[in-house]
Amino acid sequence: MNRKITTLFLMGAITFGFQNQMLAQTESKMPPIIDVHVHAMKVNPGFAAGDLCPWFLTSMPGSGPNQPAPSFINTDCVDPLKAAKSDQEMQDAIIDATKRLNVTMVVSGDAEIIHKWHKEAPDRIIPSIGVAPGMTVEAFRDSLSGGFYKVMGEIAPQYQGMSPSDMSLDEYFGVAEELGIPVGIHMGTGGNGMANITSPNYRASMGNPFLLEDMLARHPKLKIWVMHAGYPMIDEMIALMGANAYVYVDLAGLIWSYPQDEIHDYLKRLVQAGFGKRIMYGTDLMIWPKLLETSIGLIQNATYLSHDQKRDIFFNNAVRFFNLNEEDFK
Numbered sequence: 001m002n003r004k005i006t007t008l009f010l011m012g013a014i015t016f017g018f019q020n021q022m023l024a025q026t027e028s029k030m031p032p033i034i035d036v037h038v039h040a041m042k043v044n045p046g047f048a049a050g051d052l053c054p055w056f057l058t059s060m061p062g063s064g065p066n067q068p069a070p071s072f073i074n075t076d077c078v079d080p081l082k083a084a085k086s087d088q089e090m091q092d093a094i095i096d097a098t099k100r101l102n103v104t105m106v107v108s109g110d111a112e113i114i115h116k117w118h119k120e121a122p123d124r125i126i127p128s129i130g131v132a133p134g135m136t137v138e139a140f141r142d143s144l145s146g147g148f149y150k151v152m153g154e155i156a157p158q159y160q161g162m163s164p165s166d167m168s169l170d171e172y173f174g175v176a177e178e179l180g181i182p183v184g185i186h187m188g189t190g191g192n193g194m195a196n197i198t199s200p201n202y203r204a205s206m207g208n209p210f211l212l213e214d215m216l217a218r219h220p221k222l223k224i225w226v227m228h229a230g231y232p233m234i235d236e237m238i239a240l241m242g243a244n245a246y247v248y249v250d251l252a253g254l255i256w257s258y259p260q261d262e263i264h265d266y267l268k269r270l271v272q273a274g275f276g277k278r279i280m281y282g283t284d285l286m287i288w289p290k291l292l293e294t295s296i297g298l299i300q301n302a303t304y305l306s307h308d309q310k311r312d313i314f315f316n317n318a319v320r321f322f323n324l325n326e327e328d329f330k
């Protein structure tokens with residue numbers, strides 16, 4: 001079997017295996033899952049054609065600067081995940097999935113969409129707020145003090161080529177620290193050719209987990225999690241978590257985009273290094289509702305994780321990190 005067919009086969013087997021498990025469990029309630037990394041966005045009908053093959057970063061094309069930019073996603077697989085075609089379709093699919101799969105989501109992004117989803121399923125949606133361009137510290141504090149938003153994120157200075165310890169962000173982190181609001185910060189991966197495709201200011205070096213150290217030293221009471229687990233900087237990530245006992249990570253984005261062997265090596269290393277209690281499940285879900293099943297399946301199929309370790313990643317670690325009440329999920 002060539003590499004591509006092998007990959008397709010594995011994907012099919014995993015999806016199929018997971019669906020079987022789903023069917024077997026339809027009568028009993030699935031154990032709860034917390035997805036700490038979901039994006040609410042208005043569906044752009046132009047982009048809605050953007051169906052997606054999971055684990056599409058298995059082969060980075062060898063293009064050049066005078067050729068068309070590499071496409072961010074690809075559809076060259078048997079069963080691409082369909083992009084939602086409208087805001088309503090996305091909302092219906094998401095709310096349905098949260099109930100069917102017993103998922104609660106931390107959602108950041110478009111405020112109008114977050115409010116709509118939250119209205120529809122208040123127990124399933126935990127609203128998160130980022131720092132919009134031009135937003136003053138006072139306005140940010142007011143938004144957080146209102147009580148609707150429970151989380152700050154996604155903060156992604158890397159896309160502006162900026163360190164998370166840059167002083168222009170410091171007062172916002174100070175507000176979160178003061179109000180006891182947990183913060184999610186994008187560190188690490190951006191896909192293939194991010195600097196060429198959409199974000200010329202994106203710098204891989206600004207995803208180094210060590211860049212968080214100065215900010216953390218200035219805000220000793222701040223609780224942060226590193227989104228995308230600082231992929232692929234595993235040594236730095238482990239060292240940072242070792243030095244800073246309250247730092248958690250999520251697995252979002254990487255668990256459905258990079259080659260599966262690579263994802264498992266990274267996750268296994270984090271667990272092996274002793275951080276199984278500080279890894280949270282997340283998708284980075286945007287406009288592909290079925291990504292939930294795909295991403296859950298990857299963790300369920302991790303043969304090197306025990307049942308308890310999977311439950312920690314899917315649920316227990318997030319309950320602890322976000323100070324949630326386990327009883328609310330029964």
Ligand SMILES: [Zn+2]
Pocket residue numbers: 154156186187227228
């Ligand atoms: Zn991100």
